[in-house]
Amino acid sequence: AQTVTQSQPEMSVQEAETVTLSCTYDTSESDYYLFWYKQPPSRQMILVIRQEAYKQQNATENRFSVNFQKAAKSFSLKISDSQLGDAAMYFCAYRSEYGNKLVFGAGTILRVKS
Amino acid sequence: DAGVIQSPRHEVTEMGQEVTLRCKPISGHDYLFWYRQTMMRGLELLIYFNNNVPIDDSGMPEDRFSAKMPNASFSTLKIQPSEPRDSAVYFCASSLYHIQGRSMNTEAFFGQGTRLTVV
Numbered sequence: 001a002q003t004v005t006q007s008q009p010e011m012s013v014q015e016a017e018t019v020t021l022s023c024t025y026d027t028s029e030s031d032y033y034l035f036w037y038k039q040p041p042s043r044q045m046i047l048v049i050r051q052e053a054y055k056q057q058n059a060t061e062n063r064f065s066v067n068f069q070k071a072a073k074s075f076s077l078k079i080s081d082s083q084l085g086d087a088a089m090y091f092c093a094y095r096s097e098y099g100n101k102l103v104f105g106a107g108t109i110l111r112v113k114s
Numbered sequence: 115d116a117g118v119i120q121s122p123r124h125e126v127t128e129m130g131q132e133v134t135l136r137c138k139p140i141s142g143h144d145y146l147f148w149y150r151q152t153m154m155r156g157l158e159l160l161i162y163f164n165n166n167v168p169i170d171d172s173g174m175p176e177d178r179f180s181a182k183m184p185n186a187s188f189s190t191l192k193i194q195p196s197e198p199r200d201s202a203v204y205f206c207a208s209s210l211y212h213i214q215g216r217s218m219n220t221e222a223f224f225g226q227g228t229r230l231t232v233v
Binding site: 037042102104107 | 145147156157159162164169170203205207209211221222223224226227229
């Protein structure tokens with residue numbers, strides 16, 4: 001079974017600075033998908049960014065980018081120019097190519113200081 | 115599209131009572147998921163459906179939990195009888211399995227969740 005590990009229960013960043021959230025996963029599969037979801041206090045789960053394992057290029061969405069290291073099974077999220085609205089719980093998630101369910105990490109609480 | 119709609123947003127019930135949570139997925143989506151979120155266990159998949167058929171219910175904690183999807187636009191998660199340890203946020207999510215070339219649209223869209231409190 002696949003597992004996803006987020007080793008940072010909580011992180012803080014100063015507004016306008018950059019922060020990186022870590023995620024590692026364990027799988028024996030070669031094709032899969034990785035996601036970062038954001039959960040603000042409203043508790044809505046919002047997709048931030050996705051990465052297909054077969055793509056070598058790291059995904060980028062505006063201020064959000066990932067560092068995908070397939071051999072190391074690492075999938076970190078970098079948030080540049082942090083804003084107060086980025087404060088939330090962030091979940092890393094894995095999806096097999098051969099199934100449709102998401103396996104989530106435990107989450108990282110991100111606090112943004114003004 | 116209104117997104118995934120869950121009701122109620124909040125539910126408080128007494129131990130032993132039956133609780134029914136409802137979900138309307140995004141129109142056209144063929145997968146529907148029920149997740150439970152707690153502080154202790156994080157986000158757990160309870161069950162998911164494909165084209166209204168239950169595919170994997172291995173995450174359903176006990177026989178007290180049951181889920182149905184009578185049609186493509188509606189699903190329920192029922193707990194009978196409820197217990198205090200069932201207190202959690204329950205999320206419904208839906209997705210469309212759609213292949214475009216090599217890429218698959220696998221994004222799951224979540225509802226706003228139902229916060230269940232069993233006293």
